[in-house]
Amino acid sequence: MEILKEISKLLSLVKKEKPLVHNITNYVTAADSANMILALGGVPVMADNQVEVEEIVSSASALVLNLGTLNPARVEAMIIAGKRAKEISIPVILDPVGIGATALRKHAVNRLLTEVGPTVIRGNMSEMRVLLGLKARAKGVDALDTIEGGENLAVALARTLNCTIGITGVKDIVSDGRRVAIIENGNNMLPRVTGTGCMNASLIGAYSAVTDDYYLSTVAGTLTMGLAGDQALKSLGDTEEIGTFRVRLFDSVGNLSERGIINEGKVFEREVCF
DSSP states (O other), X not given: OHHHHXXXXXXXXXXXXXXXXXXXXXXXXXXXXXXXXXXXXXXXEOOOOTTTXXXXXXXXXXXXXXXXXXXXXXXHHHHHHHXXXXXTTOOEXXXXXXXXXXXXXXXXXXXXXXXXXXXXXXEEHHHHHHHTTOOOOEETTEEOSXXXXXXXXXXXXXXXXXXXXXXXXXXXXXXXXXXXXXXXXXXXXXGGSTTHHHHHHHHHHHHHTTOSOHHHHHHHHHHHHHHHHHHHHHHOOXXXXXXXXXXXXXXXXXXXXXHHHHHHOOEEEEEOOO
């Protein structure tokens, strides 16, 4: 499939260019997100102080904003960094973790949508339903909504917010409003490890740093996470569980090859009828 060949080329570009990816993310998964970028071939920086984020993002090739452990100071840092990223035309990836859980999160996302304008938004189905103004079911920051109807929702959001949308779940869905991709790699071990969605967003950031086709980079990051999950699960022994699985996710991303993407990727796409 042609898209798998294009994604394999992006993998080579990340390894060659080693792009700097600035993450303002949550303290629960910051190290894991940084290690995912390193495993792929990029270079992470995890600064979130308002005093320095504008200077740091000026040297980066992509910015990832994650609402996981939010506070007012971090919101301001995201706004400052996001505005600078837009000034220098680098992509901004937003992960609106738990947007439906509190007023603070909703307000932060509304500010980011208005004042920054993310290039890519990645989240679970419940988070995306909230973004579109629909009722959603969640427990804390975890989704309870199924992926049913996700294709239409992704297209509608992409057109409404003028960005690329990535919805992760049993099947992953990516749309830029013109194209839709369904990604069927991955397994039910991934949501049992804290922060795999955060890691996914950082992978999208690394791929987005080396291309201006953000639909492709979002598919690439999401597919990479799914392929890593598949390989990590296959490697487990009878007594090995999520701890070993988590470590092997990083190994699997580090060992990912162009051939592995082409041979193992399960991506199905279509054009959207207007």
